[in-house]
Amino acid sequence: MKNNLFIYNTLTRKKEEFKPLNPKHVGLYVCGPTVYGDPHLGHTRPAITFDILFRYLKHSDYKVRYVRNITDVGHLESDGDTGEDKIAKKARLEELEPMEVVQYYTDRYHSYMDQLNVQKPSIEPRASGHIIEQLQIVEDILAKGLAYESNGSVYFDVEAYNKDHHYGELSGRNIEDLLSTTRELDGQSEKRNSFDFALWKKAAPEHIMRWPSRFSEGFPGWHLECSAMSARYLGTEFDIHGGGMDLLFPHHECEIAQSTVCNGHTPAHYWMHNNMITIDGQKMGKSLGNFITLEQMFSGEHEKLEQAYSPMTVRFFIMQAHYRSTLDFSNEALQASQKGLDRLLEAFGKLDQLTASDASTFSVQELKDKCYAALDDDINTPILIAHLFDAVKNINSMLAEKATLTSSDLSELKALMQNMVVDILGLSAAESNSSEGNDELLSETINLLLNLRIDAKANKDWGTADKIRNELQALGVEIKDTKDGFDWSIK
RNA sequence: GGUUCCUUGGCCGAGCGGUUAGGCACUGGUCUGCAAAACCAGGUACGGCGGUUCGAGUCCGCCAGGAACCUCCA
Structure with a gap:
């Protein structure tokens, strides 16, 4: 099946027709979670957004390799590059081995993704398993003269890079802005410029996660892992790179700079960024402490929650907004989603009761075209869902014997609904109503x-x-x- | 302070220059013993002020309010 997919490319700030490098294959890389805490509502946004893209690409007969990493090393606590590794900190607090923390939260993440019916990526590499690849990139950039060693750490030389390239092309910044706006922080004396970023960090004595290198016992800089793992599994040039908008700068900008130095070009052709989930108009995030974990969402145990919301309700809620818009959490909105979802799935479940007639009173083909047009338009799930509700209305009308379909149109409708509701949107009736256990x-x-x-x-x-x-x-x-x-x- | 973005009917949320988005809630009708569900019908919104245009939520400018990024964050 051919599609006519257009996706919004952050790099060009335009919707562009999607053309994969290889006609039948798509390489997709998405920044996954840092596993030092329980997954919260915010984590569902990229997971579900790119799950739908993944499903739609596969539905369009592409062979997709979807790589989503697990960040289990290298993220530094506040205060720039002087803080301690998040995972190591958590480990010390709980007196656990760092990898024990990583394992625990990775398992939790997987369990919640399963409940949300998010399909597993093709490969889920861990940063800690790719230290060698990351060190190779450090050497490469060093050899090309765009990094410098300082006190056992290695930093990317942004100013030097900017002479031949545009550091900031993705986020629409330029180095002058960065110079004037970067704050003075302590412990930056190792760096030539405040906007330089670490490729390798020498580990402080109390730092538990460390690996040997010719520079020092240390650990790789955060931005390096995605460059290393995407190149390893998708090649140095691949189709789509996704992630949250909050990763746009500096994370993705740095990734581009690193890969450009190593390979001479940007790693991905299309950069896609999902927007944030907000609560009381503010971004839901770890640092603000205003997040609701998925465990709380599903159990209802949180002061902001009037009730529990099922994984499918959460999934549907996410899909009712376009992925590039902010989505505000509220009980009213979730409850509206829950009711809407019930109605959709109810009608879907009744498809089998429909019988064919001699004539069709509405056009299945038109409905189908609209559904695909919505998906092709930068994965516009709210529009798609609006069309599915038209289908719901038609299905109910047929049940009320106020509308009819020929048998070929009827099977088209059934196939369409199966494709859209189950295969692409990933909604499942079994998850929604708890009719299980009614023996x-x-x-x-x-x-x-x-x-x-x-x-x-x-x-x-x-x-x-x-x-x-x-x-x-x-x-x-x-x-x-x-x-x-x-x-x-x-x- | 710099960069970018947002402001749509009771709520959530589409819209990318010209036809009803859709969902939830609400109102009336049909159906029903009464309900529920379903179907039909109903409300006509686009922060403010200017401008461009035959025509503007939709483009431009200014103002007001809010957000994201500039430090870890999905």
């Missing part, structure tokens, strides 16, 4: 009661009929009367 006995019991209610209704015994309905509802069984009987589900 045979329970089902038969409820059926028995509802059949008794039918009898009561036939006898115009409204008291008994309403009692059965109300008490079942109080127990969480949702009852819908239909033309030829009843329909129920467990809430």
Whole structure:
């Protein structure tokens, strides 16, 4: 299947037609989490955004290699490059081996991603497993004269790089701005310029995570891992690089500078950045401490949460906004998403009950074209969802015998809904309503009661009929009367 | 301070110069024993002030308010 995908490229600030380097293959690299804390709502944004891209590319018959890293080394605590490694700090506090912390939070991250129905990337490399590759890049940049050694650490020489290249091309900055706006921080005496960034850092005595190198016992600079791992698994030139907008500068800018020195060109053709999730109008983030973890979202145990929200509700909530817009958290918005999702999945589940007619009263082809057009337009999931609600309306109209489809149109509709709802958006009915665990006995019991209610209704015994309905509802069984009987589900 | 971006109906959220976005909530109707669900119908929004244009949430300028990045952050 051919698509006509356009994606917004941060590099050019325009929507561009997506043309992969190799006609049938796509290389996709996305910055993954730093595993020193529990995943929160903010982490779902890139995970879900690029999950949909991944799914859509595969749906379009590309062979996709999706690489999403785990950062388990090298992130420094505040105060520029003088702080201590985040993971090492956490480890000391909890008296754990650093890798124990990494393992724990990596497992947690995976578990929550599974619940959100985020597909696993093709490769999930760890920074700590690629120290050699990172050191090779350090050597390469040093050899090309664009880095310097200082007191056992190695720094990238931004000023020298900027003579032949534009440091800031991705984030729209220039070196003069950076000079005038960078603050004076302590411990920067090792650097020639405040905007230089570390390629290798000598480890302080208390620093636990360290590796030997010819410069010092130390650890790689943060920006290096993505350059090293993307090159290793996708090549020095690949299609798409994604991540959160907050990584645009300096992280991705530095990545570009490093890779450009080593390979002579930018690593990725398309740079995609998802926007932030906000809470009370402010970015939800670790440093601000205003985040809600996924554990809290799913359990409802947080002061800002009026109730628990299922993973599918969270997923749907994320998709109802375009990935490049901020999305504000609120209970009202989540509750609206939950209801909308229920309605969508309810209709989806009823597709099998539809029967064909001689004629079609609405155009499935048109619906299909609109759905693909929405996806092709920079993965516009809110528009896609709007079209899916048109489908919901049509499905319900058919159930009410107010609309019809020919048998070929009907199978088209079923295929389309399967493709869009399940394959691409990754929504699953099983996750949404907890109808699991309603075993045979329970089902038969409820059926028995509802059949008794039918009898009561036939006898115009409204008291008994309403009692059965109300008490079942109080127990969480949702009852819908239909033309030829009843329909129920467990809430 | 520098750079970039945002401000849409009760709420959330699309929109990229000219036709109803959509969801949730609300109101009326149909259906129902009554409900629920579903269907039909309804409200006509675009921060303020100018400008460009036959025509502007949509382009330009100014003003007001808010945010992100400039330090780790998805």
